[in-house]
Amino acid sequence: MHPLDQATALTRAADGLWDGATSDRYWNFAGPFGGYLAALTLNAVLKDERRLGPPVAQTVNYCGALAKGAFRIATTLERGGKATQHWTVRLTQGDAVVTTASIVCANRRETFAQAVTERPAVPAPESLTRFVAAERFAWIGAYDFRFVEGGPVLDGQPRQGEGLGPSRTVLWMRDAPERPLDHLALASLADCFILRLLQMRGKLVPMSTVSMTTYFHATDAELAAQGTAHLLGVADSKRFAGNFHDQVMDLWGRDGRLIATGIQTVWYKE
Amino acid sequence: MHPLDQATALTRAADGLWDGATSDRYWNFAGPFGGYLAALTLNAVLKDERRLGPPVAQTVNYCGALAKGAFRIATTLERGGKATQHWTVRLTQGDAVVTTASIVCANRRETFAQAVTERPAVPAPESLTRFVAAERFAWIGAYDFRFVEGGPVLDGQPRQGEGLGPSRTVLWMRDAPERPLDHLALASLADCFILRLLQMRGKLVPMSTVSMTTYFHATDAELAAQGTAHLLGVADSKRFAGNFHDQVMDLWGRDGRLIATGIQTVWYKE
DSSP states (O other): OOHHHHHTOOEEEETTEEEEEOOGGGBOSSSBOHHHHHHHHHHHHHTOTTOOSSEEEEEEEEOSOOOSSEEEEEEEEEEEOSSEEEEEEEEEETTEEEEEEEEEEEOOOOOSOEEOSOOOOOOOGGGSOOOOOOTTOGGGGGEEEEEEEOOOOOSSOOOOGGGOOOSOEEEEEEESSOOOOOHHHHHHHTTOSOOHHHHHHOOOOSEEEEEEEEEEOOOHHHHHHHTTOOEEEEEEOSEEETTEEEEEEEEEOTTSOEEEEEEEEEEEOO | OOHHHHHTOOEEEETTEEEEEOOGGGBOSSSBOHHHHHHHHHHHHHTOTTOOSSEEEEEEEEOSOOOSSEEEEEEEEEEEOSSEEEEEEEEEETTEEEEEEEEEEEOOOOOSOEEOSOOOOOOOGGGSOOOOOOTTOGGGGGEEEEEEEOOOOOSSOOOOGGGOOOSOEEEEEEESSOOOOOHHHHHHHTTOSOOHHHHHHOOOOSEEEEEEEEEEOOOHHHHHHHTTOOEEEEEEOSEEETTEEEEEEEEEOTTSOEEEEEEEEEEEOO
8 A cells, every 4th residue: 555545544434524643654844744634635525425526626724733643534515516516624633623625526527628838848857866855854755856946955044135046946746656646646746845935045944834725637537647657846936925925836747738736825934 | 885895794693603695786697706705705704803813815615606685604713823813614595505715814924025926017007998898797897997918808709729819818907986905805806807718718608616715915004005006917827628727816016016816716618
C-alpha cells in the first residue's frame, strides 16, 4: 500500500462519519503539511456511496493545528442534483474543529472544450536533479521535486527590498514512491509549493495557509494517461499585505494539458 | 439607503441566525447574480458581534437557485484565535440549502508588504462610455461598467474554433448609484464579470457559477481612500473541459493597488 493511501485511510463509523489517525509521513512543523488535510477531507467524500461523480472544486479551511493521533471526519451532502453535488466536510479532534472543507462533485461529460493557457516550455524532469531537503521536513521526502526555476534558498538570511528572491517557482513534482495520479494525490500536490513568503524572504517566521481552493480540470482519461509521470507545477503570488499573502498555482500534465489550478491565502506573523 | 444595503439587509432572529428577503435589483435569469449571494452571506458575518476583524477570504458555493421571497442565514463560528477566525455560513429557504460559504476574518496589521503584480495601463474611466444592457438583466443596471477590452458581444451567434471571442476582459466598474467601497460591495463586485463561456462563444446556454473564492487584500485605509471611484477589473480563464470552466479575476484600486483577487468555477450544459 502506498504511503499516501496508508496515511489517508478512513474507517466508516456511520453514514457520513469517518475515523482516522495521523501519519508522520506528511509532517511539517507543528502539524502535517496542508496537502495532507486536503487529501483527508477529499477522501471522506471520495469514499461516500452517495457521491455523484469526480470532484470539480475543493476549498479547505485550516482552522487549527492537527495533533498527532486520532481524528474524526463528518460529511454533509448539502444539496445534489443531476449535474452537481455540494458537500461540507468537518475534521475534528475532540470538540475542536481542525479543518473544514467544501467540495463540489459533478457528472462530467465531454462537451465544449478549450485550452486558453499554454504550459511553459521547460527541460524534461529526467534532465534535472531531485531536490533533497533537511530531514526535519518529513513531507518533502514524500515527494520527488525537481526545480526548473525559483528553487528554495533556505539559508536563514532574511532578504528584503530589491534583495527579495523571485516570487515565481516552476518545478516538476510527483509522489515518492511513484503512485498513479488520481484526485486524492492531486488534492495534496496542489499544496506542494513552498510558501511564497519563505521563498522570497528566505527566512522562517510563523506562517501558515488559512484557506486553499483547488479546481480539478482533468478528465478521468487524462488522469489515467498521466500515470506516475511528473506534473509541472507553477506557483506565484500577487500581493503581500496586512499579514496575508495569496498564492496562485497551476499543475500541468506531461501531455501539456492543465490538470488543476488553485489559490491559497497565507497568514504570516511578521 | 443605497440599493445594495437595502437588498442585503438582515434582521437578527437569534445568535448566528438572520432573516432576509430577496430584492429584484440584483436579479439575473433564474435567480440573483452570484455576487448578491456573496454579499448576503458575508453580511451575516460582518454584522456579528463576535467578528474579530475584516474578512480575508470568502468561498461561496452556489448549491441551488434562490427563489424570490424570504430566506434565512445561519452562521457558525468554527474556530477563532487571536490572528484568524473561521466561519461557516448556510443560506436556506425552507429545508433547501441555497448557498453555503466559508469566511476567514483576521486581525490585520501592517508588517512585511510587497506588491508582486502591476495594474495594467489603461485609459481612465472618464474617457469611456458606460455599458448599457438589455433591461432583462436587472443586476447589470446596478453597476457602472466601462469596458477597456473584451466587451460582451451578445449577438446570439455561436462562435467556435478560431472564431471564439477573447477570454480576457478589462473593465472599470463601480456600484450605480455610487457607493463608498467596503467589503460588502467588494464581495459582489468580485462576481461582476460576464461568464467567460458567454464572452467567448457569444451564445446563451444553461450555465452557472458553482463555487467562487475571493481574497480581500486591501487594508481598511485603502478601501476608505478608494471611496466611490471605479475599480479596474481583469478577468480571464485557463481551461474549459468536462462541463466546467474556471475564471480568474483581479480588482485594482484607483491608486494602482490590488484590492481583491479570486477564482470561480462555472458549470455549463453544452
